[in-house]
Amino acid sequence: MKMDPMQYLSQKRAEVEREVKNIKDFRLFDSNYVPEQPIGRPEMDKITRAILKYERSQIPTNIFAFGSRGCGKTVTVKYLQRIFNESAGDTRILYVNVRENNTSFKMLANILGITPRGVSLSEVFQRFQEKYSVPTILILDEVDCISDKDRQKEILYLMSRSVKNYMLIMLANNSSFLKEIDVQTRSSLQPVPLHFKNYDAVQMCEIIKQRADGGLKDYSESLLREISALVVKKTNSDVRAAIKTLYYVATEKHGDLQNSFQSALQDLTADLICDLNYNNLLALKAASRTSNGFVKDVYQNYSNLCAAKSEKPFCYAHFCNNLSYLQSLGLIMLISTKVGKAYANRINLLFDSSLLKTASSTKLTS
Ligand SMILES: Nc1ncnc2c1ncn2[C@@H]1O[C@H](COP(=O)(O)OP(=O)(O)OP(=O)(O)O)[C@@H](O)[C@H]1O
Ligand SMILES: [Mg+2]
Known part of the structure; x- marks a missing residue:
């Protein structure tokens, strides 16, 4: 049936208008919206106090805040960033999302607003130190998304060793990230764990x-x-x-x-799922193809998938660390099952695997 394009458009417009007639302000439903005043919580007070002490003493308390998805970590620190940066105090708070800038290099470049070609990491950090004096706080949101290419997590080392006494606030879903920081960096950072409760x-x-x-x-x-x-x-x-x-x-x-x-x-x-990195997608795909769900068998399937895609697989220990990350995202559940006299872990997918196909088809087929 032929329809006048203008008539078609006004019909669709009327449909959409009917749908949204009860909405007063769309911004409040945007996932990045930071309310004028978020609902208060004790964890916010703890971070505020740590920042104020740092402002006063210039001795940093590095914070490692963790908690499940959507429990308010990002909104809390973004709110604090806004009020501190607008306040008369000296403290400046910088924010970088590690999922979007997943190496030390990219994080620093993002903060400095530069495209660093032919510049070394230490030069970029030098520029950072020239630009920011104390008291400066750097927030690394979703720090557990740091790339495997940056295994050393150099930004943590540089920040902890800088003579400038910067303060770090790291946010993650999973507390196991702390174990992945090398001992030397951890001992100079001395991160204070802070659990954001549900x-x-x-x-x-x-x-x-x-x-x-x-x-x-x-x-x-x-x-x-x-x-x-x-x-x-x-x-x-x-x-x-x-x-x-x-x-x-x-x-x-x-x-x-x-x-x-x-x-x-x-x-x-x-x-x-769309936001996951390639190796995690392969791990989930392997889990969806392994009928018994045992971690060892899933790992075997995962290694085969990596070989088929000419991708270097994680070693078994790193693969298991990743499973606990996927569990913290609520995508899988690890269940300890008795096999003979011993116990073995099984992976339960907590979502419909068809979602994996549709959501990740571009990444897995490319
Ligand atoms: N205390 C609060 N007051 C107002 N809004 C909140 C509060 N806590 C969370 N929200 C809202 O809930 C949503 C999820 O919060 P947020 O993005 O901070 O979660 P998150 O802990 O950072 O999650 P993820 O681990 O996935 O990054 C956001 O839209 C945020 O604005
Ligand atoms: Mg967040």
């Missing part, structure tokens, strides 16, 4: 109420309570899942609350 249903409700107040024209308090209870029960209290579910319910695109929640989870998992 929100309970009441805190979750408070957070999404803030979004609903600013972002929606109309909502019911009971809906917020239901979403919070569902997300706390069925996920690792991932606030992203709650915000996305709220958005889907408000736009009525995916039907009722249960369907909206499932769609939100699927979308978040697909995003997560």
Whole structure:
């Protein structure tokens, strides 16, 4: 059937307008949105106090903050970055996302805003030291995404040894990252671990109420309570899942609350898989192809996949470290199973493996 293009467009526009009629401000549903004033939590106070002590003494306390996905690590440090940088104090806070800048070189270049061709890492660090004096705090978000090409994690060594006494705040999902830092660097960094606890249903409700107040024209308090209870029960209290579910319910695109929640989870998992590095994707693919799920057999399949793709496989120990990273992301669960008289670990995929196919097809086939 032929349709006038303008008529077609206005019909679609009307459809979209109907969908979003309850949205007052889209920004509040953006995953990078940092609220004017996030809902307070004890971990925020601990970081603030450490920063203020550093401001006063110029003696840094390096912090290693960890916690599950969507538990508020990034929003907390970005909020602190904003208020400290806007305040009259001397402290300057720099932020870099390690997933997007996954080597020491790229991190420093990103902060300095340069494209460093033909410059060595020590020269780039020299420029960093010339530009930033104390008190300067460097936040390395998603620090566990540092590339295997940068096994030495040189930025940590440089920062810990600098005469400038910089302070580091590292954020990660998994506390096991600390074990991967070499002993010498660890002993000069002396990172203080800080666990970001999962929100309970009441805190979750408070957070999404803030979004609903600013972002929606109309909502019911009971809906917020239901979403919070569902997300706390069925996920690792991932606030992203709650915000996305709220958005889907408000736009009525995916039907009722249960369907909206499932769609939100699927979308978040697909995003997560898309963001994984190549070796992790191969590990998941191997797990999906190994019917018994035993780690040793998965590793064998993973090594075969690497050989087929001319990719150097991780050694077994590093592969196991990676499994605990994938577990911390909520993509797999490692279950200890009795085999004869001993115990062996089995991998349970926590998502539909078809997602792996669709979300990662570009990376795995290229
Ligand atoms: N205390 C809070 N107040 C307001 N919003 C919050 C709070 N905690 C989390 N959020 C919101 O929840 C979402 C997820 O938070 P955030 O991105 O900080 O999680 P994260 O711990 O960094 O997760 P990941 O490990 O995946 O990086 C964001 O949209 C954030 O704004
Ligand atoms: Mg984050």
